[in-house]
Amino acid sequence: MALKIRVERRGRIYKVSINDPKPVVVFPFEGEEVSSDNLFLMSFSEDAEGIEVSIPLGVDTHILGLGEKAFEIDRKRIRVVMRNTNAGGYTWFSDPLYVSIPFFIRIDRDILGYFFNSPSRLVFDIGVSRYDRILVRIPEREAEIFVFQGDSVEEILEHYTMLTGRPFMPPEWALGYQISRYSYYPQDVVVDVVERHIKSGIPVSAVYLDIDYMSKYRIFTWDEERFPSPKDMIEKLHSLGVKVITIVDPYIRVDQEYPLFAEGLGKYIENPDGTIYIGTGWPGLCTLPDFLNSKARDWWASLVRRWVRVYGVDGIWLDMNEPSQPGKKIELEAIHRLDDGRKVPHERVHNAYALYEAMATKGEVDFVLSRAGYSGIQRYSAIWTGDNTTSWEDLTLQIALVLGLSISGVPFVGCDIGGFDGRIKNDYQLLYRYYQIALFFPLFRSHKSKQGSDQEIYQLPSYWKEKIRSAIMLRYKFLPYLYSLAREAHEKGHPIVRPLAYHYYKDENAYKINDEYMVGDRILYAPQINREGRRLIYLPEGIWLGWWDNKEYRGMQWIESDEEFPIFIRRDSIVPTSHCGKIVFHIYGDKGSITLGDGTSVEYIDNELRLSRNMDYDVVKRPHEFEKPCPETLE
Numbered sequence: 001m002a003l004k005i006r007v008e009r010r011g012r013i014y015k016v017s018i019n020d021p022k023p024v025v026v027f028p029f030e031g032e033e034v035s036s037d038n039l040f041l042m043s044f045s046e047d048a049e050g051i052e053v054s055i056p057l058g059v060d061t062h063i064l065g066l067g068e069k070a071f072e073i074d075r076k077r078i079r080v081v082m083r084n085t086n087a088g089g090y091t092w093f094s095d096p097l098y099v100s101i102p103f104f105i106r107i108d109r110d111i112l113g114y115f116f117n118s119p120s121r122l123v124f125d126i127g128v129s130r131y132d133r134i135l136v137r138i139p140e141r142e143a144e145i146f147v148f149q150g151d152s153v154e155e156i157l158e159h160y161t162m163l164t165g166r167p168f169m170p171p172e173w174a175l176g177y178q179i180s181r182y183s184y185y186p187q188d189v190v191v192d193v194v195e196r197h198i199k200s201g202i203p204v205s206a207v208y209l210d211i212d213y214m215s216k217y218r219i220f221t222w223d224e225e226r227f228p229s230p231k232d233m234i235e236k237l238h239s240l241g242v243k244v245i246t247i248v249d250p251y252i253r254v255d256q257e258y259p260l261f262a263e264g265l266g267k268y269i270e271n272p273d274g275t276i277y278i279g280t281g282w283p284g285l286c287t288l289p290d291f292l293n294s295k296a297r298d299w300w301a302s303l304v305r306r307w308v309r310v311y312g313v314d315g316i317w318l319d320m321n322e323p324s325q326p327g328k329k330i331e332l333e334a335i336h337r338l339d340d341g342r343k344v345p346h347e348r349v350h351n352a353y354a355l356y357e358a359m360a361t362k363g364e365v366d367f368v369l370s371r372a373g374y375s376g377i378q379r380y381s382a383i384w385t386g387d388n389t390t391s392w393e394d395l396t397l398q399i400a401l402v403l404g405l406s407i408s409g410v411p412f413v414g415c416d417i418g419g420f421d422g423r424i425k426n427d428y429q430l431l432y433r434y435y436q437i438a439l440f441f442p443l444f445r446s447h448k449s450k451q452g453s454d455q456e457i458y459q460l461p462s463y464w465k466e467k468i469r470s471a472i473m474l475r476y477k478f479l480p481y482l483y484s485l486a487r488e489a490h491e492k493g494h495p496i497v498r499p500l501a502y503h504y505y506k507d508e509n510a511y512k513i514n515d516e517y518m519v520g521d522r523i524l525y526a527p528q529i530n531r532e533g534r535r536l537i538y539l540p541e542g543i544w545l546g547w548w549d550n551k552e553y554r555g556m557q558w559i560e561s562d563e564e565f566p567i568f569i570r571r572d573s574i575v576p577t578s579h580c581g582k583i584v585f586h587i588y589g590d591k592g593s594i595t596l597g598d599g600t601s602v603e604y605i606d607n608e609l610r611l612s613r614n615m616d617y618d619v620v621k622r623p624h625e626f627e628k629p630c631p632e633t634l635e
Contacts, residue, residue: 003051004019004020006033007033008029012148014031016144018044021140024119027146040147043055053145055134061107062107062501063107064105067103067404067405067410068404070097070397072512073400073403073404073511075104076126079123079124079125079126081122081123082101084372085097085098086324091393098385099373101374101409101410102116102375103408105407111150111153114145114148115163116136117375118143122136165376166378167490169487170442173206174366175483177476179197179206180208180445180446180448182212182420183209183450184207186226202457202458203472205241205243206245209245209246210247212226216253217249217284219251219252238312244315245316245369248361250318267293269288270335279325279330290337293338297359300360304316304361318358318371318381321370321371351374354374357370362379381412383405385416389421390423390430392433396515396529398437398438411493412486413443417438417446431468435471436564442496457472477578484595485520497518498517498518500513503540507540523573524568526566533562535566542555544570544571551623569588570588572588574587574594574604581630583618585618586622587620
C-alpha cells in the first residue's frame with residue numbers, strides 16, 4: 001500500500017505527515033496544505049518494522065545538530081540512536097547518552113533543518129550504511145516530520161525554536177559559580193563548605209544537595225538526623241547570598257508509611273493489566289509518575305510548590321529521569337495514559353518522559369536542571385552532560401557535547417567541572433583545564449562522585465587554588481555579556497555558545513574545529529586543552545582582537561597562543577563586562593549594538609554610545625585602550 005503523505009506550510013516551516021500520525025508530543029502548527037511534489041529531498045519506504053526516510057548526502061554536505069552525541073561537530077559518518085540512557089562513565093563515541101534531540105541541519109547548496117517528532121527509538125545513519133545517503137529509521141507506521149528552510153544556520157535555529165519553544169530565561173544567579181557533590185551532608189557541613197569557599201575569595205551562587213539529604217531516598221523528605229532544621233540552613237545560606245538546589249528523582253517509594261505514595265494513586269505508570277508498574281530505584285521498590293498525563297503533572301507541580309514554599313528551595317535538579325533504574329531498563333510494555341484517552345507503551349514515549357517532568361516542575365520554581373530531555377526541553381530546563389569521567393580526553397569531549405546540544409536548540413547547558421567519575425590523582429593542572437574549557441559554558445557547576453577526589457577549591461594546593469580562583473573571577477567579569485546572551489537565547493532561540501560552523505558555515509575549516517567556540521557572535525574562545533599550555537587556534541573570516549594584548553589579527557588564518565585564556569573579539573562589537581563595581585562596555589570597531597540581560601539596548605554609532613536608559617558605566621575603546629586598575633578597595 002502506498003504511503004499517505006500530506007504537506008502543510010507556515011512561512012518557511014513545513015510539516016510532512018505520513019499515514020495520519022497522532023504524535024505523543026504535540027507542537028502546535030497551523031499551516032495551509034501545499035503540494036507534496038517537493039518533499040525536501042526526502043524519499044520514504046515502509047516495511048513491517050516501520051518507516052525509513054532517505055535524504056541525499058553529498059561529498060560536500062555537512063550535518064550539524066542531533067543533540068547530545070559524543071562525536072565531532074560535523075555529524076557525517078556516524079550511526080546513532082535516540083534512546084535516553086543512563087550512560088555513566090561514557091567516553092568519546094559512546095552512544096546513546098542522556099538526551100535525545102532528533103533534529104539536524106543539512107548544509108549543502110541549500111540549508112535545511114529536519115525534525116523527526118517521535119520520542120521512540122529512532123536511528124540516524126549519516127552516510128555509514130550508504131556513503132551517499134542519510135537514513136532515518138522510525139519504528140512506527142506513521143511519522144510527523146518538520147522541515148525548516150533558511151538562508152543561514154541561525155535562521156534554521158530560529159524556526160526550530162519557534163516551533164518547539166523558545167528557551168526559558170534563567171535567573172541571573174544561575175550563570176554564577178555553582179558547587180555540588182554526591183553528597184554534602186549533614187546540614188552544618190553544607191554551610192561550612194559554602195563559607196569556606198567565600199572566605200577563600202571564591203563566590204558561590206548556588207549549592208546543590210544530592211540524594212543523601214532525603215529520608216530513605218523518599219523524594220520531598222528530609223533526613224531528620226542529617227538535616228534537623230533545613231529551613232534554618234536554607235535561611236543561613238540565603239543570608240550568604242547563596243541559592244539552594246535540591247535533587248529530585250522520579251522514583252516514588254512503594255511504602256504504605258510514605259504519604260506521597262498513597263497520594264499519587266491513579267497517577268502512576270501502569271502494567272498492561274492496569275496494575276501499578278513497580279520497578280527499582282534508589283528507594284528500592286518504587287513506581288514512577290505518569291508525566292505524560294496532565295493529572296499526574298498537576299499533582300507533581302503541587303508537590304514542587306509545597307516543597308519550594310515551605311522550605312525556600314530555589315531550584316530543582318531532575319536526575320535519573322531517562323527514566324533510569326539501576327541495573328535494568330524500564331519494561332517496554334509499561335503503559336502511559338494520555339489525556340486523549342490513548343494508552344501507549346512506554347517504548348513509544350520513552351524520550352519524552354523527562355520533557356513532561358520538566359514541564360510539570362518549571363512553573364513552580366525559577367530554575368530547573370535536568371539530566372535527560374527531548375526536543376522542547378529548552379522551554380523548561382537547563383541540561384548538563386551527565387556523569388562524565390575525569391580525563392584529558394574528556395576536555396574536548398565536553399566542548400563537543402555542549403556545542404552539540406547548543407546548536408540543537410538547548411542553549412543553557414554545561415558539564416560537571418572536574419569530571420563526575422574518577423580522581424584527579426594530584427593532576428591539578430587537569431582540574432584547572434576543566435575550569436578553562438567551561439569558562440563561558442552557560443551552566444558553570446563543579447560536581448563530583450563519592451569516590452572522586454576532593455576538588456573544593458579551598459582544599460587545593462595554594463598555586464592551583466589561585467589559578468582556579470582567577471578562572472572563576474574571569475567568569476564573573478563576563479557575566480553581563482553572558483546574561484545578555486541568555487536574553488538573546490530566550491527571545492530568538494540563538495545558542496549562547498556556538499561551534500564556529502554556526503556563523504562560518506561557508507568555511508570548510510570551521511567544520512573541523514571541535515575545541516574552540518564562539519560566545520555569542522562577538523567573542524571567539526579557544527581554551528587551553530593540552531598539558532603544554534600552548535595551542536593552535538583557527539581564526540575565521542573577519543578582523544579579530546586579542547583580549548589581553550590588543551593585537552589585531554586578520555581572519556582565515558592559524559595562529560599559536562600560550563595565553564591562559566585565549567579570547568578574541570570580533571571587529572564592530574560591544575562586549576559588556578563587570579569591572580570596578582560597574583559595567584564596562586568594550587568597544588571594538590566603528591559600530592556595534594547589544595541588548596543587556598535587563599533589556600537595556602546599547603548602540604555605538606557615529607563615535608557615540610547610546611543607551612535606552614540611564615546607568616553608571618565606563619567605556620574602553622579597543623585596540624587603543626585597556627581597562628584601568630581598580631582602586632585597592634575594589635580589587
